Amino acid sequence: MIRTENLSLKIGAKMLLKPLSVELESNQLHLILGPNGAGKSTLVKLLSGQLKPTSGEVFYGEEPLSSIKMEELARFRAVLSQSVDFAFPLRVEEVVMMGRYPYFSSRPAKLDLEIVQESMRWFGILHFADRDYTTLSGGERQRVQFARIMAQIWPGDDTHRILFLDEPLTFLDVKYQYDFLKKIRNFIGTQNLTVIGVLHDLNLAARFADKQILLKEGELIVHGDQKTVLTSEHIRKAYGMEPRLIEAEGRLIIDF
Template identity: 45%
Template sequence: MKIEGVEFSIKQQLIAQVEDAYLEKGKIHFVVGKNGAGKTSLLKILSGLEPNYKGEVSFLGRGLRDWKMEELAQRRAVLSQSNFNAFPIKVEELVMMGRYPFFQQNATQKDKEIVAKALALFELQKFVGRDFLSLSGGERQRVLFAKCIAQIWGKEGHRKYLFLDEPLTYLDVEYQVQFLQLLRDLIERFNLTIVGVIHDINLAINYGDNFLLMHAGKCVEQGDGSRVLSRENMQKYFKVEPHVLEHQGRDFFVF
């Protein structure tokens, strides 16, 4: 995915701007920064949910605006912050929604098998038959993960993308670590590239390959963790004075 001269404003207020960036395939790319820095808006642009921007985004060799939503839905899945459904629906039915782009009226046996595998991947079998709204916040988040994974399941010839906006919200530490480890495993398994917004800096350092640092609507730094999430940038853009701990060749922070 290539980003060239992207700029998004509302009423002349700059919301998100990236002059030039390349998100390499098969990597985990994290967008980081303080609240209000433009992270979610940038993710909406890159996932095709916000078309009203200047500049160009190349997605799988084509301009992102040239994709129809129905074909885009077969190439990428999006987990948004506001992805909690407000209507009663069974857990397995919600996960099946991830397969909607792949069948017309009735789910095939393949679709049903994929949903079962996605539920098992997140240890959700015991919730089959339960109303999604009866679950806790963390349980709902895992169901929504399963829906996204069902949508990008498989390793066809074309590459797929997973866009995640603060995916660790509501999750216990156990599931945060399990989920990030799972993302690493799925990259090769599903021919996947991942772009996500994350707040936990140390988890980002441990699992991310590439970083875009947003500040006041602009991408001010990009690259690997040692460059983007340096002590100097933590002081300048996050306004904190961290203590640095080195572990296995990486710097982690204690605040």
């Protein structure tokens, strides 16, 4: 379980995240929703340890995040960002290998090489393993990054792993968005993995998330499962727009 206690972030005079205490259960997909400037990305960066809070603390299980060493953290926590650019040309395989960097000191072990191959196969990028990353399209790059991130938290033992998604679908087309989220669901179902992420698309969130966290202007509106969170009232409050909620074949569709 990941828990926050009075977690807040203030930069200058601006409160980016007002004190927040939530509990996020393990082995679920938690998606953070809200309009622009709601503090979604801030929350993900605080939870993943990329930002240091002004007040409060994040706990992974019982352990305060601030007491975990960066090298140690990298072996069970990974973050998939919107896009990653490289300063120099590098082969795709070498990029994916970076996911294994927390595990070896100077040269990869046989296991690392196998995991990199396996991860590339899983994301269908094996056929361009030798290509230069900087020449790939946005969608292809994101698949490479996904393979790298999964290589980083590849299940080897039963350690609990945490994956953060920081709007990773921005540059993907619909097919890959669904493909990606189905893979995430599959991972959560088969591994000891918790996923916490930011998405813009409410319908994708409704379709795939176990729990949703709705924020507005750095403040929590509501946190819970779909029935609790995605109501007309909450959506109106967060986005200032009147939604139309359609129930079809047991699925919720949100239209404006």
